[in-house]
Structures are given as C-alpha cells and as structure tokens.
Amino acid sequence: MKKITLPLVFFLLCSCSLPSLTRSPLDFLAFLRFFTGPQFTGHSIGGVVSGLLPGTSVTVTNNQESVTVSSDGNFIFPTKLSSGQSYDVSFVTNGVGLICSIANSQGVVQSSNITNVSITCGLGSNFYEVGVNVSGLSGTITVQNNAVDTLNISTTGLTKFTTLVPTGNNYAVTITSQPVGTICSFDDPNLSVGTIVAANVTIFITCVTGYLVGGNIHPNPSADLGTSLIGRKSFLRTRVGSYPTNAGGGGAVTGGAVATAGPTAARFNGPATIITDGNFIYVADSVNAVIRKIDKSNGTTTILAGGNSGGGTVCPGTVTTNCQDGVGTAAQFNGLVGLTTNGNNLFVLESSGRRIRKVNLATSVVSTLAGSGSAASADNVSGILASFNNPSSITIFNGSLYVVDRGNCTIRVINPNTTAVSTIAGGATLCSFADDTTGTNARFVSPITAIGLGGYLYITDLAGVGGHKIRRLSLSGTNAVDTIAGDGVQASTDGIGTAAQFNDPHGLTTDGTNLFISEWSGHKIRHLNLSTSKVTTLVGSSSGYSDNTGGMGLLNFPGYLLSDGLNIYISDSGNHSIRYLEPSELLRYTFDGNSNDSIGTNHGLVTGAPTPTMDENGLASGAYEFHGSPEVIQSTSNITPQISDNLTVSAWVYPAGNAGSQFLFYNGMGGSNGYGVIFDGATRKLSISLGAVASSGNTTMSLPLNQWSHVVLTRSYPNWKIYINGKADPLAFSTNPNPPANTFKAGDAGNGFYFKGKVSDLRFFNGGLDNDEIQKLAVQIPSGLVTYYPFNGNAKDYGSAGNHLNISGAITTNDRSGHPSGAYYFNGASYMQKLSPSGLPTGNSPRTVCAWFNTSNSAGQYIVGFGTMAASSGNGLVITSTVTGMFGTTDDVTIFHEGFMNQWMHLCGVYDSSTVYIYENGVLRTSMNKSWTTAVSPNLEVGRLINGAANFSGDLDEIRIYDRVLSLSEIRTLSGHYPTQVSSWNQTPASSSLKFYLMPEAASFGPGACSGGANCVGVVDDRSGNGLHVSQGTGAQQPIFNSTGINGSKSLRFVDTVGTFLTRACTPELNTAANTIFAVYNDMNVAGSDGIFHNGTSGKLLYLPDSAGNQLALFDLQLNSIRMVTNGNYSSINEFVLMALDYDGTSGNIFKGGSVVASTSFGAPAYSCSGGQLDIGRYYWGSGAPASDGDYLDGFMGDLIYFDQVLSTGDRHIVECYLSNKYSLPLSHSCP
Template sequence: MKRNTFLLVCLLSASCSIPKLSRSPLDFFAFLRIFTGTQFTGQTIGGVVSGLITNTSVTLTNGNDTITVSTDGNFTFPRKLNTGDLYNVNVTTNGVGLSCTIANAQGVVQNAPITNISITCGLGVGYYEVGVNITGITGTVDVQNNGADTISFSANGFQKFSIVQPTGSNYSVTISSQPAGTVCSFDNPSLTVGTVGATNVTVFITCVSGYIVGGNLFSFSSTDIGTSLINQKSYLRTFAGSFPTNNSGLGPAPGVAVMSTTSTVARFNNPSMMAADTNFLYVADTTNGVIRKIDKVSGITTIFAGGNSGGGTPCPGTLITNCLDGVGTAAQFNGPVGLTTNGNNLFVLENNGNRIRIVNLTTTSVSTLAGSGNNGSLDNTSGILASFSNPSWMTLHNGTFYIVDRGNCTIRTLNPTTTAVATIAGGVGLCSFANSPVGTNARFVSPIAIVGVGNYLYVSDVGAGGGYKIRRISLTGTNAVDTIAGDGVQASTDGIGTSAQFNDPHGLTTDGTNLFISEWLGHRIRHLNLTTNRVTTLVGSVSGYADNATGNGLLNFPGYIATDGQTIYIADQGNHAIRTLQPAELLQYTLDGNANDSIGTNHGNLIGAPNTTRDENGLSNGAYELDGTTQSIVSSSNVSQITDNLTISAWIHTSGKTTNQAVFYNGLGGTDGYGLVIESSGNLRISVGNLFSPASFMQVSPNRWTHVTMRRFAGSWQIFFNGKSDFIGYATNPITPTGTFKVGDDGNGSRFKGKISNVQFFNGALDDDAIQKLAIQVPSGLISYYPFNGNGKDFGNYSNDLSSFGVVATTTDRNGFPSSAYYFNGTSYFEKSNPNGLPIGGSSRSICAWFKSSSPVAQYIVSFGTAINSTASGLVILQPEVGMLGWNDEAKVIKEDFLNQWIHLCGVFDGTTAFVYENGTLRHSEGKSSWNTGISSTLNIGRLITPTGYFNGDIDDVRIYDRSLSISEIRAISGYYPTQTSVWNQTVASSSLKFFLLPESANFGAGGCNGGANCVYAWNDRSRNNLNLTQATASAQPIFNANILNGSPGIRFIGPDATYLSAACSTSLLSSANTIFVVYNDTEMSGSDGIFQNGAKLLYLPDGTPPNKLVSLFDLQLGNPPKVITSSTFSSTLGETILLTLDHNGTTGNIYKYGTSVAVTPSSGTAYNCALGDLSMGRYFWNVGIYPNNGDYLNGSIGDFLYFDQVLTPNDREIVECYLSSKYNLKLGHTCP
C-alpha cells in the first residue's frame, strides 16, 4: 500500500523523480519517511496569566515568538517547538500600576506540550485601587473618578475603577448620572475626594427612590398641595407633641426627649427645622439638643442622634465646645436648628456651634462636615476651616447646600463633596435692605430661611428697615437679588407680590411648585404662588392652640415648616408641638350632572331620579331639582362622626313648602346627627337629633339662589346667609351621627323642594372669610369681588381690599339682610391704591354691581383707569343714561326711572363690543374698539377716579371679571326680572309690557295722609310708557310701607280714608288680550275692593262670603254682572299676601294663585274703552257721585303691578311669577326656568 501511494505521488507531480544513486542513502530515507512514517507536529508552549487589573496587559516573549495577554486566563504561543528545543519566556507589563512574576519560564521541550508557565500579576508597589460599592439601585447609575474613569452599575454590588493610582495621587469620585426618580448619594461625602494613601479606597453609595425637593425627599418631582389646601381649605392638626382639647386649649408643655414613645406622649422643647423622607420626619429638638425621628404612619417618636450618652469624640475644628462626633446618642449637638436630607444622610445646622454636621440615616453615625466652631464669616475651600455666625437655616438644592448665615446677613454655599464654603449674596455685617443684580452687592436685613425652586433661591427677610419680605436670588449669572412679596410693613395681609404684607416671615418650604411660609409673630401659615406672586393665608390668626380649620386653627410662634410633598409639617415652637396641614374638605357634591364626590369616592346615590337644572353659576345641568316628596341624594357611606368643629354648606334655590325642608343632614333626623332645615317662613334652623335651634333672623327667599352654611365652632352652632353670619346662639351637643349624609332629606321625612347645588362638608369650623369665599356666584375669572357684608374686603383673586373715605355706612341689602350693603352719601367712597389685576388696554372684562339711588344727578358706581379719553372703565349713571364708563367715550343707554329701586347693572366688554345689561336684560351694545384702559393708580367705588363725581345711595355686590360673562351667568347673579320675558322690547312701542308699578317707584314724604309720614303723592310707571299716577289730595294719599308685604315694600291703601292714585285712562291698557300680575293683600275681607281700573277694565275683589273672597276681571260695558273672568274661592285668610296672575285672550282666560291655576268662570265679548272711568290703583271708580262716595276703595296693600298686552307663554309667565315670588317671599306651585 505504501508503494502504491509513492507511485501515485510520482505520477501526479511533475517534479517527482527517482532518487539518483549518487546521493547519500540518508537523503533517500529522509524523503521516503514522508510517506512511510508518522508526520512531525511539534509541541505548544503556553500557560496561564492571572491577576491582571483593568486597562493593563502583559507581553510574553519566547525567542522571536511574542503574544500580548489582556485578560486573565490561558495563553499559547503560536509557534510550536521540537522535542529537545529550549524555551525561555519573558514577561513585560503594560499599564499603570501592574506588577507581574513568572514561574516555569524556561525548559526543554519533551514529548508533550508545555502548559505550566505561570504569570501572576497584581498591583505594583505603591499603587492602589479606587472602588465603589452601591446599594438600592433601580436603574443604571454611572460613577466617575477624576472626571474620566467611568463605572456603570445596573445592579447592587462592588466595582473598581479601571485606573489604579499611586500613593499621593488625587481621586475624586462623582455620580455622573442616575435614573429619574432615584436619588443616589455618598454615605460619607468627605471620603469621595482625597489623596491615595497606602491602601485601596472604597466609596459607598446608597440610592433611594424619590426626588430631592426643598431639601426633603419626595415621592414625586413636584406637587401642588397648596392648591388643594386653598380650594379645599386647610385643617390644622397636631401630629406629635400633645393632643389637648381643641377648644382653645393651653397647648402642650415643653418636656425632655425620651428614647421612644408615642406621638401623644412625646414632648419637645422648642422644636425647630424638620426634614422628611418617605417614611420619617426628622426634627431638630433644639433645647433638648437632639434630633428626633417620627414615624409618619404610627407617630412613634424616638431620639435619632445626639444627647452625649457617652463614647463620642471631639469634633474637628478650633472651637469644640459641646460638640462630639459619634454614633447616635453618643454624639453631641450645640444648638441644632437646621435640617435637610439627601435621602441617605441628614445634615444638621448648629446655630450655637456654627457647624454643619452629617448623620447617616442607616448607621446614625455623626460626623462634622463644615465649620470650625468659631463665630466668623470665613470662606474656605476646606469646610472645616470655614466659619459661620449663628446660621439659622439650610437647604439642599441641585446638589448644593445653601445656608442662611443670619449673624453675618449673608447667604453661603457648601459643596457637599469638596466641603468648600463660599458667599453668594449679602455683605458680611452689612445688615440692611438692597436689591442688586450682583448677589454680593445685595443686602439683607435679617435673613432667616432659604429654599430652592428651579433656578432661584427664596429667602425670608425680617426686621424694620426693609425686612418682612420674601427675597429671591438667581442661581445664574451674578446671583441677582430682588423682592417678590411683601411691602416691608409688619402685618398679615394677603395680596399680590409687594402689595402683600408679612408679620415676621420665618420658615420657608416648597412643594416644588410654590412656597409655604410660617409667620412667627403673625401665628399664621401663608402660601405664595410663584406664578402669580399671590399670597394666601392658609391657617392661623391670633396666638393660641387649637386644631381647627382656616383662621380658627391656632398656632403659637410657628417658626419652622417643611413638607414631603404630601403633608405640610409645622414646628409650633410656642406650643412645643409638631402640627400638620391637611385639606379640610371631606366631601363635595357639585351636582353638575351627577352626584359624584369631587373630593374622594363617597359618591352620592340619586333617590327618585331628580332632574338636572341650571345652577347658581348659570351652568346648564349644574344642579339638581328635588320635588320635595320622593327625591334626595344620599352618600354611599358615612361621611364623618365629628361632632365638634365642622362646616357644611350648599347653594339652594328653594320653591318653598308649608312644612320643614331639610337642606342637608348628617345622620338620622329625629335621632342623631345634625343638619339644616328651612321652615315654611324661610327661616333656617339647625336640627340636632330631635331638637331644633332658634330660628334665624334672616330668611331664605324662594326662587333666588342663596348660599347657606351651618357651622359648629367651639361648641356653638351658627348659620350663614350668603356668607353673612346670623348668630343664633345654640350650643346643644349632637349625638354622634350613625347614618349616611343626605342632601334634600333628613331621613325622617323632611324633604327639600327646589334646586340645590355644590354641597360641601368640611372638617373644622371655617372662619368667616372662608365661608364668605364659598358664597361666591360665578367665581371663574373674578378679579375683585366685594360682597360688602360689613367690610371692604376683596374676596376675588387679587386682594384689592378697600379703604373707606368719608362716612360709608352699612345698610340693608336687596335681600333684606342687615349690614350687607353700603350707603354712600355723595361725598364718601371706597378706594384701593395701586390695585392689582384690573383690566387694561382692550382686554375683555365684566363689571357688575347692585345699586339703589335716590339722586337724579350723574353718579359713579365703579371707576378705574385714567382720566384720558377712552382710557377709563367702570359703571356710571349719566342722566338720563346708564352704562359703562370710558371717559368721554361711554357705552350707555337711556334708562327708565329707577330711583329707590335695587338695580343690577352689568357692563361687558369683549375687546371689541360693549354690552350693557340691566337686571339680566341686554339693554344696549355698541362697538368700542377705541377703548384702551390705562393702568389705574386707584380703584374707586362710589366715586369717579378724579374727585369730580360721586354716588348717593346704596351699593352692593360689586364684581370685576377678566372675561366676558354670558347672559346666563349674568342672570344667575341678577335673578329674575320682568324684562327677561321674550315679549319685552327695548323699543317701547314694540314691548308688550305696558304698565309696571313697583312700591319703590312711588314718590312719598311727610304730608296729610293717615299718620302724616310716607304719604304717596305719585306712583311712577317703569314700563317707560309714562303712565304715572298721582294724588294731589293729601288725605287721599296712600302710604309707603317698606316691609308690609312679607317683609317687602308695598303701598298701603286705607279703605275708610278712600285713598287711591289715578291718572287719565290709557288706551294702551285696553287690549282685549292681556296678562296681569299683582301682589296684594286684603285686610278687610268685606265689601268689593278695586285693585286696578282703566276705563271699563276693572280688576276687582268682588263681594264674597267672608272669608271666601273671589277675584274677577270686569268689562264694565257688559251686562250685569259684567264679568270677563271670575275665580273660584281665592282668598280665605285676612291679610294674606297673594300673588295673582290673570290672563285673558278676549275669549277665555286663566287665573293663577301663586302660579297655580284655579277654577274660573269665564265670559267673552270684551270691548273695553275709556268711557267709564280713569286709570286708578286702589279703587273701583264708579264715574258717578262725589268723592269719597264715587268708588269702592281697597283696604289693603299693593306691591308690584304689571300689565302685558298679550297672553304670555307659560315660560314668560313663570319668569314674572318667579321674580315676584323671590321679591315677596311667596311660594309657587311650579318650578322656575
């Protein structure tokens, strides 16, 4: 076989030949061995490399054969050696700090591969590694050393930087990136920068979930808890320290700190700054000299660090009095006041010790970060060598510590890594006020607190000479300093920016959106919106101690404040307690198309399928209408078992009932709980189980939106109407509610009839101002709102509180509520200097007010802007016109006489066109692109912006909006009025309203009438048809009475005195079709009494068998009796105030009592004329005989009288009836549109 192979090779190879015999035989055998013996492969040379460090390698050489190895493991040279060959391997290191040794480097190749060459590497002498150990990681975290060498972590563990460093070299470890929602920080920041010694360096990093906001650990990057505390009102509660009774208790006493106790037993002694993480609140218990830790869920309070229990070591620095580093209670603090955290460590600012200390949250190990202990102002690149002077506050923002060095009146920075301390604002010892584009040129009077939001720091500055302000420092450029809130006056006044005032603003914190301010001498917590600079008081008023809502929650020198993004924490130093703020509102049913709870999940159940209707803001389907028998709204679960401080409110538009109506009730009526009921008279009572409070003095008028509130405060119940208190002095304690919360029902059969909207239930007794704010109709876009309930406060959004000039006296408002409007005497007025937020230029606006005047001269209701053509704005009466002010560029309309009558006037400007609304009716519109309202130096009510025009009369409910109101919104405010009917027209001849008398349109005075006072000598028609009635004979003059008809005005006609008012018969009142409305009473119930006559048309109370009185419309030309239409029994009660509606189309008709149709006996064939009488009110004129025997005179009173010359649609008729019902407190048999 071998031979055959040889021959085949020879045949295929052209170079193959038979060996020549002349060659050596060994040559032949060497050649032949290729084909006849085993082939030579050689032996490999290799081994193993171990101990390489990152970014290093070794180069191995064996003769001319070289390889480079960069990772631990086996290696093999590429060239093989023969048996018997020598090998000699050498090693060369590549990279900094690598040292290697080699074993088995030399030898002779035998019959097997060489595999035992061993290279063992490690750090060279004097070289060391820098490593990082990380825990708590949830994403990818990058860490750098010296700005270049990077490690990426995606899991907890230990890694080393690739570059090793020789002894004496510097290292600087930083966290270069971390995932959003994770806060990673060094356990000991001072160890992240240093010089490599004779050992490896390990830096420890701990990561926690959350965000650092305002020096606290949040679960979110920012929140807006201020909005909910404002909108839902704020409730002040004790969190730890003590829980005395809430009725103005004495508060907790100071006490020593104990290792661990419950929140109710824990005692503090002047608690100061706080810091929060996700689970705990840390408190600097200053006088006790310790840091306390409070479990936010259980309230368990422990000593976290401090106390000098033994084993501590003196702090570094030059002054080490009362300063020990150590673990937990072994450490000692010297006046700890400030706290901030990065989620891993707690940083403590010492006011007396002039240091910043660091406490690890896991180990409680306490060390010193900065401050020599000396009182001074020295900046230094080494924090231990820097000095401070009684620093008061510190915060962590964007990785830097900011410190208020109060004794130096400066703002300092501290780098947490390098510990370098620098000054960025203020001048050492230059304690005064100055803003400046350069931070170090600015001056602070006495700065206290600091917090960062975005690119700014905010500082509270106190003291006379420019303090009592909130200052702002830019973190860009040259650290410019300015003032964003406070005018330097020491007071507690809400407002916008520098129109607000602070009474010693002490503490600051942020939810990442806005600021919260604790006011030391004002005993308040304030909120500062950083978008609008609006300052709002959340809780507090006078000094005291009470867990309660808004201004009734009392504090005693609240010095420090903090938040975790969910709760506001307050160190109430005078009470030695930790307090919290939470939303006071427990439930809100807006009832805008559903009964859902807008605050939580306690949704209401609709009982009996009530219909939706228009609400108090004019919003379609914004309320529910309950039928008074089967319909109500019931919460799905119990609301609250509170029985002390509480507030419940609602908007109601009652239709009236003859029995009690429950507006709302918590519990079971007649058994337990509490609620608010309306009596048939319209008075309110508080129902407490089976007991009732005295009736309110004020009344709810039917078919008018009214805001009602029930409050229990310090054991006493109160009722509010439209934000005004009606104190009833009722102190009965309720039985704890056992049932659900009900709207329109008490669970015991007292059902509400009418519309109801926006029911709110609060924990705590809201203060009067907070209740007034609940009672704002159409709040959207409201700049300023003056309800004038005894003060000139602005309850809108810009706090333009008014000051009075001259005698501005309270008076009764349009609802009959006392001290709920203001009277201006023609020289007195209200004014706000430098008002905020008023419309300028051609911006949209609405300006509305109620007014009543007895003066015929030009008058000014509201004015602002400038005294240049087309640059003013407001409401004006320029006889004989009324409208919007423009300064020689008014939008106005000729008005009817409305002296002595409450009129609702609303001017609307949409940027192009001005609209004038009177009593909810559009009276005029015209283009006003010329308007360019100037920036006003004053806002005036009752006066022109220049002292050349005033107002004489009553003004109430003034509103200024930054938008155009809709007609539905305007009518929600104004209520019903006859001109809102579809048949009324601005053009008198085209209007169906032909005759309109109101008691307020009468002229009266002293005279010869019965009693000699308020003798009516003229009654003016306000339909603009000028059908004015008079009475020249003094003895025949009726009497004006301001409250004769259910508390509303009327004209009292005295039958025995034959009183009446008359004019010539008017053909405009002889229409065959008509609708007549009248409110009257009959105080005699005998004889036939005329109410209204015009020629042959007579509205008459004919004879009846008392007390069953009828009412008829006669055409005196007809046969006997000349009845057109007669009612069935109509009046059965002496002096009953009746709302009568009569319509007739010339053939048939209807008579309504309180809006409900009664049985009638109609006749047809009317042919009215003026031949048989004049136009008279209060009598039937026989046209024969001599006065007083020439007529049948009414013995009773007449209120409003209206005549339309056509039969009104049901909707139009109901509008008028609803107007009269509301005005005269009369219940209707139908709902209102």
C-alpha cells in the same frame, strides 16, 4: 532547503533543451518528486501569562514580533522558528500598579514547540485599589473615579475601579447617574475624595427609594398639595407633643426628651426644623439639644442623637463650647436649629455653635463637617476653617448644601464632599434690602430659611425695614436676587406677588411645585403659587392652640415647615408640638348631573325623583330640585370620622316656599341623632335641629324665595352658627348633639320633613370654618373672578386679586334682601379706593364688570372704575337718572331708558375685545363696537370716577370684575328674574308688550295730609318707559308708603275709609282686548267691591266684587258685563296674593301663586276711553263724595304690571318668579 515552485521547474526544463517526452509518464512524475520534497512547518514559540489585574495587560515580544495579552492564559507568536534558531522573549506591562516577572524567556529551538515561557504578574508596591460598596440599590448606578474610570453597578456589595492609584495620588469618586426614583449618596461625603496613602480605599454608598425635594425625601418628584388644601380648606391637626384642649389634651406643655414616647406623651421644648427621610420625621428639639425621631406610621418618638451622655470627642475647630462628636446620645449640640437630609445622612445646623454637623442615619454617628465655631464670615476651601454667624437654616439641593447665615445676612454654599465654603449672595453684616443681578451685591434684611426648587433658592426675609418678603436667588450665572412676594409691610394679606403682605415669614418648604410659608408673628401658614404668584392663607389667625380648620386652627409662633409630598408638617414652636395639615372637606355633592361625591367615593343615593336643574353658576343640570315630597339624596355610608364638635356644612339653596318645617340638610337621623338645618317655609327663617336633643331658635335673617342663597351651619365647640350669603346670623346656640349615627342627607332629615326648592354644591367639612373661608364659599360664579366685593360689613376683595379697599366715608346698610350690613351706603362724597391694584383687565382684554346699585340721585355718577383718564384708557360702570352704561373714558357705551331711582338694579358691562354689551337686570340693552386700550391702573375706585370726581349717592353691593365674558345665563343667575326678560319686551315702549309698570320704589312721598301725616304718596312713576305716571293731588286721599308692608318689602297702603287712590287720564293702551296683568296685594276688608285697576268709565275694571264673597273679576264697563271671574273665593282676609290674569280677547285664566284658579270667561270685550280716568286702588262710581263715590281697596299693594298681550307660560313664570322673590310669596311652579 527552500521549496521551488512548479513554474520555475518548467522554466528550467525549457532552458535545458530537454528532448521531447518519449519515456513513461511515471518517470516524469518521479522527476517532479525530486524537486518538490516534504514542506517545512517549524516550531511555535509561546507560553503563559498569569496574575494580571483588572484593566491591565502585558505585551510580549520575540524577534520584533509582539503579542498583547489582556487576561490570564496562553499566548503563541504567529511566526514559527526552525530547529536551531534562537528565541529571546521580553515583555512590557500595560496598566497602573502591575508588576511582572518572566521565566524561560530564551533558548534555541530543537525539534518541538516552545510552550514554557512564563510571565507571572501581580500588584506592584505603592499601588492601591479604589472600590465602592453599594447598598439599597435597585437598578443601575454609575460612578466615576477622577472623571475617567467608570463603573456601571447593578448589584449591591463591593465593586472595584479597574485603575489602581499609586501612593500620593488623588482620587475623586462621583455618582454620575442613578435610577429614577432612587437617591444614592455617600455615607461619608468627605471620604469620596482624597489622597492614596498606603491602603486600598472603599467608599460606601447607600441608596434609598424616593426623590430629594426641598431637603426631604418624597415619594414623587412633585405634588400639588396646595390645590387640595385651598380647594378643600385646611384642617390643622396635632401629630406629636402636648395636644390642645379641644383635641383632648392639656394644652401647650414643654418637657424633656425621653428615650421612647407615644404621640401624646412625647414632649418638646422649642422644636425647630423638621425634615423627613420618607419613613421618619426628624425634629431639631432645640432647647433639649437633641434630634428626635418620629415614626410617621404611629407617632412613636425616640432620640436619634444628642444629649452628651458621655463618650464623645470634642469637635474640631477654634471654639468648641458644648460640641461633642460621637455616636448617638454621646454627641452634643449647641443651638440646634437646622436639619436637611439626602436619606442617608442628616446635615445639622447649629446656630450658637455656628457649625454644620453630620449624622449618619444608619449608625447615628455624629461628626463635624464645617465651621470653626467662631462668629465670623470667612469662606475657605476647608470647611473646618470657614466661619458662620448664627446661621438659621440649611438645605440640600443639587448635591450642595446651602446655609442661611442669618447673622451675616448672607447665603453660603458648602460642597459636602470637599467641605469648601463660599458666599453666593448678600454681603457679610450688610443687613438691608436690595435686589441685584449679582448675588453678592444683593442685600438681605434678616434671612431665615431657604429651599431649593427648579433653578432657584427661595428665601424668607424675616423682619425689619425692607423685610417681610419672599426672595429668590438664581443658582446660575451671577446668582441674581429678586423679590417674588411681599411688599415689605408687616401685615398678613393675601394677594398677588408683591401685593401680598407677610408678618415675619419664617419657615419654608415645597411640595415640588409651590411654596408653603409660616408666619412667625402672624401665626399663620401661607401658600405661594409659583405660577401665578398668588399668596393664600391656609390656617391660622391669632396666637393660640386649637385643632380646627382655616382661621379657627390656631398656632403659636409657627417656625419651620416640612413637606413629605403627602402632608405639610409644622413645627409649632410656641405650642411645643408637631402639627400637620390635611384637607378639611370630607364630602362634596356638586350635583353636576349626578349625585356623586366629587372628592371621594361616598356617593349620594337618590330616593324619589328630584330633578336636575340650573345651578347658582348658571350651569345647566348643576343642581337638584326637590318638590316637597318624599325625595332625598343621602350618602352611601356615614361620614367618618364621627364629628360633632368642630364642623361646617355648606350648601347653595333656592327655596320655593311651602309652609312648614323643611330640612335643607342633615347629618344623622332627624328626631334621633346628629344635626342639620331647618327652613321654615312660613317665616323663611332657619334654625338648627339636634334631633332628639334640642332645636335652636330662628335666625334673624331670612332666605329670599326663588333666589340662590348660600347657607352654612358651623360649629367651633361649643358654639353653633348659621351664615347666610357669607354673613353670620346673631343666633346663639351651644347645645351638644347626640353624635351622628346615620348617613348624611340633602332635602330631608330621614323623618319626612321634605324640602321644596333647589340644592347645589353641598359640602361637609371637618372643622369650623372662619368668616373669611365661609365668605369665599359664598362666591357665586367664581370662575375668572378677579375682584369681588360682597360688602358684608367690610371692603375685602374675595376674588383672586386681593384688591382690598380702603373705606372713606361709606357706611354699612341693608342689602336688597333686607339683611343688615350687607351693602354700603355712599353719601355723594364717600368712596372706596385701592392704590396699585393687581390683576385688573388691561388693553383690549375681555372682561365683565357687574354691580347692584340703588340710587336716589339724578346726577351722573360712577359705580366702579379703573385705568386712567386718557381717552379709551379707563373702564367701569356709570349711571345718570335715565342712563346706564360702561365707560371707556370719553368713549362710553350707554343706553337711555326708563327711570330706576330708589330701586335695586343689576348692571353688567361686558367687553369681548371688540364689542361692548350693556345688561340691565339680566337683559341686553345695547351693544357697540369699541377699541378700548385700558391702561394699567394706578388706583381702583368704588363710588366715584378714577379721577376722584362724580361720587355715587346711594347703596352699592356685590361689585364684580371678571377677566372673561360672562354668558347670558350667568348674568341672569346673578341678576335674578325681572319683567323685562319676557320675550315680547323690547327697547321701544311703543312696540314692547310691557305697557304699564307701577312699583312702590317709584313712589314720591313725604309729609302731608294723608292718614298719619307721613310718607304720603303724591306720585308713582311708570317704570315701563311709557310715562303713564299716576298721582294724587288731594292730600287726604294719598296712599301711604310703607317700607315693610308686604312680608318686609316696600308697598303702598290704601285705606278705603278715606278713599285713597292714584289716578291719571284714561289710557287707551291699557284697554287692549288681550292682556296679562300681575298684581301683588292684600285685602284687609272683604266687605266691599274693592277696585285694583279701573281705566275709564267705559273701560277695563279689575276688582274684587262684594256681591259674591272675595272673588276676583275682570269687568267690561262698556258692555257692563264681566269678562272673567273666579268661580269661588279668590283670597281670604289679610292674605298677601300674587295675582296673574291673562285674557286673549275671548277667554283667559286667573292665577294665584302660579296656580290656575277656576274661573269663567264671557267673550270679547268692548273697552274704550270715552270718559273717566285711570284709577289705581278704587272702582269709581262717579257719584257721592269720597270715600262713598266708589269701592276703594283697603290693604297693601306692591307691583302692578300690565302687558298688552297674553304671555307665554314661560314668560309668565319669569314675572311671577320675580314677584315671588321680591315679596317672599311662594309659587306652585318652579322658576327657570
């Protein structure tokens, strides 16, 4: 009976016209109870489901009402039934492979709930599980089956996909993500895809820590090993195999593979590819036909696989010669050459066997992955049916295997899971050179090795016409191929991109940033910066075997390379050893405001008070100045390892003079052990000290004073060498020292021989650097230096561009310091040229172009030039007899000035994109706004204009081209000091303080009647710009030009016995009351009142009076009285003197070598030019015959400089420092 609601009751009452309520309310309630009796609840229908599989469910239905059950447990239908009603429960399964049965599904409800409907499920026949077993996992890995079923796995062990796969259906498991710094891969890639047969499938995945870089396992995704190996130079060391004799071994020796051997006992025979899983290095020991395993921690070498020891099975394929699959040494390889790894497996390339094999690193099981063994070029979806032709390299990259199929001149790709092989670049057997936007249209000459990085494969193209290049293959789109380095010429030249050259580029590896390349026939290891395309040689030169640095480290047919992210390893095929590179530099004191070791922690400890000063690059506080007193900077600890066989020590030094032995640097303890370099303050020459053992003789070359010079001590056992400014001195020395047992020192050896001067950028290297590496260290102001020609016996470019010049007619000559073969002489027809130069400034880009020149030709001539001859499209330096400047091709900027013939001059042109500045000898001479648009240069010319005209005549040295604007301090660091740098000098001679400037280089001389009849000086030009030239027309009284008279520098020899002097009319400009006068001379006869400078019979006289010993006096002939005189002797006989004298009109000072000499002043002068003449080299009395008509100088005279005012101390120091440098005369003060 259904319930009747209360509103219906009220409706019935009303419709029956019930009488009004007059009975008890309880009776009414009893009436209501009759209509609202007990409510119906019914009985539920339910049961239980058991045996469900993961990812499955059942849907149960009763009377069109359904419930879905997704896990084992009870279920209940929402609608209840009343007693006597029937139920009939059915089900359907949801999910693959689930089979269920039902019990107690029908019945009639009685008086209780139905709870016994039972559905029992299980795995159906012909459905199977796919699972993955993961080991080595830290983090979460995501895998998929058939791209739809996903597992996120965070624990090791077995995990199953939820979806079952029926027999005959395919499965394809992929790894879609893995933790950063973890590499997960299939133990057997072939089993990651397949078809379900009649069993569950378990796929094994192994995870290792690291990053897959270039087919090797690295600790980081990328590194920049090249910066350190280039900046700190590269030391080549043997790790495993036969060691070179200079490392205690017996040289290159082959040998068989033994089960276990230490690093010096292990032997290889033609080692080929080397790779690493991070802990071990694996070597394709090709002739021994085994894969060797080297423990990186100790060098212990074992055999991983190969050797055909028995128990193997013949490989699948068409040609199976010498091919056995199996476990470890049971396997056999045929022409073992290539290796790559994902940290779980090695993938092995056989050249002769023409196969790709796989070795599991955990089990050493060897199997065949691809290749039929036939020499052909067939692609195939089944790797075993594909064919190769003497392949040479294999690498894994982005999940694929890339094979250099050398015999086919193609690049092939293998899917390691499906084994499918396809060709992506090159044409089978079409071996030639062609870049193309479509890979299969490109051609390779003889490809040898490939490495993946970024979106590209980089390939070495070994030899033949069009080879000797580094190619790049895009792995996207149409697989375009281009060339990034090498010009096809078989040579070994550093440079930018295709301006570089290779000599059979062979092996290739990457640190994740740049490339490292071995040269098979060049016996070198090169570095290719992928950002700049710059190619740099790291080690190697001629073939040989030596552990050493740079070009002194010798290789013999280096083959394949390996980077583990920490070091670069080399398979030195001809030396049958495994080598590696490490930074050579062990210590560097740049002294940039402190004494710290800038590449390590062996910081310098300062004793005494050396002062920070400007360095060789114009950097304030970039060097330390030592004062010849107890001052030293020494390392905190001894240099390790203890090195005395192959080594290099380099430093920039700025000697100030002082007699006696002075140590520039020393490793060990002077007088006891170690080695160092001594500077002899008297001769300015260097020698090698070995403490208590021995000392060498002196160098032939000497160091200029108060000028930065680069000094290197090097030893390549057993020979020691000293280099000055990149040039080797002839000094020969081969004695062994006592090994250094004390700290490394600058400014002393620890035994009290203190240096006076400046030291900067002091470095210690393990290994003896070669000539080129030493020259690179000797580059002053290297920042932004595109092209630099030091001209030390060659025309190599030691800037960044590598624009090496071809020499046509120019020959070596002495440089401005007198060092032989330190500059080049051009005869007016000779020149140097580089076709298709790289890196030079173009457009209106900023630049600085500098050079040292010395010419005797008055014609217009060009020092250096580039660009084209179109208006404003060329650039370089130009001079005539009275003009210097920077040309812009019909748009030049030049300045007219005093002469400079036969004088070394420093010229710089600077362009800041809008204004040109001309600097001569460190002084800004002119500036002008220009809108230059320099063209890309087809040729770079030195010694002539870019069109081949206006050849230079004279000497050139140190030509520099920068891609930036140099500062004034940088330019002056290059030029050194010069008198026009004083603050009171200006372009206009009339208003400038510089009034008179004689120098020996301004002399005109030749044969005549002078003493000796040669080099008779007739005229000396005034280089102040005032035209106050002096001369001597009487042959017998002409001074004699001497090219080495004052400490090896040019001078004029005055002889008192014949009365030599130079003269002109009395010059009022040189009779000023105030003045500063400089002179360099010596007095070879102190008996007479030798005149130096005499201007008029009533004018100014500077002389050496004979009545009071060898004093120096400034005399007023008008008042016939001394204005200033030294209180005692000023100089001794034959002593070369750097004299300075200033007088302000009432008093003054006399200086010798920068020091004040006691003197007395006597008030204001009254000089005049009422009569007489200006005489240089005599004090003229006016009666008698020469040489009895005056007191004549008997000695040599160098520069004589007159300023018409008292110079400031700083300005006086500039001139004194210039003269000190030019004439090698020490000063008491520092030079700015």
